[in-house]
Amino acid sequence: MLDIKFIRQNLDVVKKALDDRDVKIDLAALLDLDDKRRSLLIDIEDRRAQRNANSQEVGKLMRTIGRLKKEGEDTAKITGDVAELKRLTANIGNEIELLEKKLRPLTEKIKAQLLTIPNIPNESVPIGLDESFNQEVRHWGEPTKFDFEPQPHWDLGEKLKIFDFERGAKIARSRFTLYLGAGARLERALINFMLDTHTDEHGYKETFPPILANEASLIGTGQLPKMAEDMFRCQDDDLYLIPTAEVSVTNIHRDDILAAADLPLKYVAYTPCFRREAGAHGRDTRGLIRQHQFNKVELVKFTRPENSYAEHELLTRDAEDILQKLGLPYRVVILATGDLSFAAAKCYDLEVWMPSSGGYKEISSCSNFEDFQARRANIRWRPEAGGKPRFVHTINGSGLAVGRTVAAIVENYQQADGTIIIPEVLRPYMKIDLITGSDLQS
RNA sequence: GGAGAAGUGGCCGAGUCGGUUGAAGGCGCUCGCCUGCUAAGCGAGUAAGGGGGUAUAAGCCUCCUUCGAGGGUUCGAAUCCCUCCUUCUCCGCCA
Numbered sequence: 302m303l304d305i306k307f308i309r310q311n312l313d314v315v316k317k318a319l320d321d322r323d324v325k326i327d328l329a330a331l332l333d334l335d336d337k338r339r340s341l342l343i344d345i346e347d348r349r350a351q352r353n354a355n356s357q358e359v360g361k362l363m364r365t366i367g368r369l370k371k372e373g374e375d376t377a378k379i380t381g382d383v384a385e386l387k388r389l390t391a392n393i394g395n396e397i398e399l400l401e402k403k404l405r406p407l408t409e410k411i412k413a414q415l416l417t418i419p420n421i422p423n424e425s426v427p428i429g430l431d432e433s434f435n436q437e438v439r440h441w442g443e444p445t446k447f448d449f450e451p452q453p454h455w456d457l458g459e460k461l462k463i464f465d466f467e468r469g470a471k472i473a474r475s476r477f478t479l480y481l482g483a484g485a486r487l488e489r490a491l492i493n494f495m496l497d498t499h500t501d502e503h504g505y506k507e508t509f510p511p512i513l514a515n516e517a518s519l520i521g522t523g524q525l526p527k528m529a530e531d532m533f534r535c536q537d538d539d540l541y542l543i544p545t546a547e548v549s550v551t552n553i554h555r556d557d558i559l560a561a562a563d564l565p566l567k568y569v570a571y572t573p574c575f576r577r578e579a580g581a582h583g584r585d586t587r588g589l590i591r592q593h594q595f596n597k598v599e600l601v602k603f604t605r606p607e608n609s610y611a612e613h614e615l616l617t618r619d620a621e622d623i624l625q626k627l628g629l630p631y632r633v634v635i636l637a638t639g640d641l642s643f644a645a646a647k648c649y650d651l652e653v654w655m656p657s658s659g660g661y662k663e664i665s666s667c668s669n670f671e672d673f674q675a676r677r678a679n680i681r682w683r684p685e686a687g688g689k690p691r692f693v694h695t696i697n698g699s700g701l702a703v704g705r706t707v708a709a710i711v712e713n714y715q716q717a718d719g720t721i722i723i724p725e726v727l728r729p730y731m732k733i734d735l736i737t738g739s740d741l742q743s
Numbered sequence: 744g745g746a747g748a749a750g751u752g753g754c755c756g757a758g759u760c761g762g763u764u765g766a767a768g769g770c771g772c773u774c775g776c777c778u779g780c781u782a783a784g785c786g787a788g789u790a791a792g793g794g795g796g797u798a799u800a801a802g803c804c805u806c807c808u809u810c811g812a813g814g815g816u817u818c819g820a821a822u823c824c825c826u827c828c829u830u831c832u833c834c835g836c837c838a
Contacts (some may be wrong), residue, residue: 339794342793343794343795346808352818353807353818357762357763360763387819393818557752683753686771
């Protein structure tokens with residue numbers, strides 16, 4: 302969420318940001334509402350000040366009456382004054398009530414509009430209205446070469462009986478997959494490998510948060526109100542299945558004031574993630590790429606504003622390290638303004654090489670949200686000097702999406718006979734070094 | 744699910760026959776003093792959000808709101824009433 306004061310004072314900056322994102326919002330109307338709200342507020346506050354003063358006066362007079370009675374003096378005159386003052390003040394109260402009735406819808410309307418305004422892209426973000434303006438920043442490794450025709454992971458996996466898409470659909474519906482034998486173990490091995498690496502080598506604190514989240518949490522990270530149709534909702538309980546651990550982990554500190562000495566806070570969480578994929582009909586219909594339920598290991602940082610861009614680079618490197626350790630070729634892409642997600646000010650996508658499509662596929666998205674989420678979720682920190690609390694900056698990224706990593710390993714490590722070599726770093730977790738289709742009761 | 748208790752500032756914790764209580768006290772923190780260093784001690788300061796004025800780097804003045812959330816009673820509510828949420832204890836149920 303942007304600060305209404307910031308919008309008022311930096312209208313050109315906000316306008317340009319919306320243009321660069323190709324988002325249309327009537328800022329003039331919003332500021333007009335804000336003007337109306339503030340002038341109404343002045344009216345109300347003046348009256349409230351008057352009412353408070355009168356009430357204090359009543360209090361004083363009441364005490365005087367008490368004293369006079371004790372002394373046996375006459376209180377008729379002063380009692381009359383009190384009654385008159387009460388009548389006057391009750392009238393002011395009625396006026397306040399009327400004005401407040403006007404104020405409430407204004408305030409709600411402004412808040413609702415503010416919640417739909419996306420973040421302002423950082424100046425280092427390339428300007429362009431769609432993904433064709435994204436730019437490769439760097440790449441690691443080269444596309445895997447085969448001396449045979451490589452197969453897509455869904456064919457390999459079904460032959461090896463490590464993925465069963467039909468039974469996944471039978472149990473739930475399409476875009477759900479049943480993992481079996483070495484496939485299930487590969488998923489689990491990757492989760493453990495990623496968590497171990499991020500905790501032991503990169504210094505993140507491991508968490509395992511709730512996978513259902515309430516409305517306030519989803520507003521905090523920016524999924525609500527705009528992306529409601531992309532989430533699974535438990536209607537009876539007013540809870541949502543999280544689309545990413547970012548929601549749960551960022552909200553750990555909703556309404557907190559963090560100590561300066563504790564920053565940056567670094568968390569890693571493994572969670573299942575759930576997405577309805579509304580509007581994605583026909584895209585990535587085969588295989589593990591686009592599922593309603595998938596596992597992800599997520600990195601989240603809370604930082605001081607002045608460090609957030611450096612920390613964003615480091616977090617991206619932490620995610621890349623997983624791909625490098627797994628020996629998977631990838632590239633890093635900076636998203637253009639038009640492709641940037643709602644809450645992000647800057648985002649790098651990590652894209653892994655997928656032989657089946659002969660291209661790179663997104664496997665991680667590392668974003669700096671600056672204070673956009675912190676303002677929504679009210680996450681602040683107090684500088685050492687003991688000054689006013691300020692909003693933190695939040696950063697997060699996948700480290701990595703597990704299902705897509707499984708797909709990438711199966712495709713990049715396949716052999717001509719359809720077996721899959723297990724990357725070196727996963728062997729301690731897998732306890733085998735080759736998936737043959739007959740291992741692990743598969 | 745049933746019965747009971749409780750929710751106050753960064754933290755702990757006072758505060759009901761409603762009226763200078765935005766809130767005693769303590770801890771923590773900041774600044775200063777003291778001491779060879781540290782510790783202890785002494786003094787002062789220290790909630791957040793918002794509006795207006797002035798200055799515009801900070802700042803200063805003033806008003807409003809906020810004692811779990813929302814509503815009600817009242818001239819006036821942390822304090823009384825209602826609803827909800829959360830936590831704790833006991834019972835039931837359960838992995």
